[in-house]
Amino acid sequence: MDKLVIEGGKPLSGTIAIHGAKNAALPILAASVLACGTVTIDHVPKLLDIGVMLDLLRELGCRAWHEGETVVLDTAPAHTSHVPETLMRQMRSSIFLMGPLLARFGEVQVYQPGGCAIGERKIDLHLQGLEALGAEVIELGNRIICRAPRLIGNDIHLAFPSVGATENIMMAAVLAEGRTTITNAAREPEIQDLQRFLNKMGAKIMGAGTDTITIEGVRKLEPCRYEVIPDRIVTGTVMVAAAATRGQVTLQNTNPAHLTSLIHVLRRCGVQIAIDGDIMKVSSSARPKAIERIVTSPYPAFPTDLQSQLMVLLAVADGTSIMKETILKAASSMWKN
Known part of the structure; x- marks a missing residue:
């Protein structure tokens, strides 16, 4: 779109139905790779960021369809945890794939994310949280490699209640051995939605919506159908x-x-x-x-x-x-x- 032409002076009136939350759908789509099989997510808006996330999942080997407001993901064919740099640079939320890919494959390779119009926002808290779960983090220029053949639950305190870091740690910790406690966690509704989705797949998470989230690690998650807030x-x-x-x-x-x-x-x-x-x-x-x-x-x-x-x-x-x-x-x- 080259320009917007706005004719003002008129009050807004009428009825509008609100679509699903993009900021809830993105981590939920990323978390789908934690289960091996077909996951169906309803109330997903057709937005650019959603399209980029689906392209990322396809690059990993998943099959993805977006019909109307429903996304169907077959995560069984996923075969790589190397997230392409070209797609990561299009959207900051691609960083949500770190936690679930690390938990599923034991290793993930990503790049510094892009796509944020308000400027640079570092991912230090994401990396510190994954390190606390036992991951080895290697930074090679713009490339980040995380390795953890075995994730172990831990007590993690966030220096700032980062939404993204809270969600990434939650997604990694669901398949870790033992209990993980996140203190000073972000409390946003989107985090509560992620907890409900993960629990529906068989995770054991409590506390989303408060500043303390507890995750009891499980061995396996099962696909499900879920509707975004x-x-x-x-x-x-x-x-x-x-x-x-x-x-x-x-x-x-x-x-x-x-x-x-x-x-x-x-x-x-x-x-x-x-x-x-x-x-x-x-x-x-x-x-x-x-x-x-x-x-x-x-x-x-x-x-x-x-x-x-x-x-x-x-x-x-x-x-x-x-x-x-x-x-x-x-x-x-x-x-x-």
């Missing part, structure tokens, strides 16, 4: 867009419990939000009110992935709003209207 960032984006345009939008297939911080902020702005099960109605007819101070922090606090969207709403709010970005170490910003 709704995308909370897409849901939040539509909610903010409805508020900023003073519109009225009905959102179906949502999980309001995953958006409590945003709902609280929008209501402080004067936005009306009605919740009925998985349906939310968002409406606003007046100029929004400014918010004195908002700070992005790890879940369940306000998510950094909704910061830019909320900035649009605050830019047309009545008064001065201050937002502080702590996740990406950006400076505080202020708008005066």
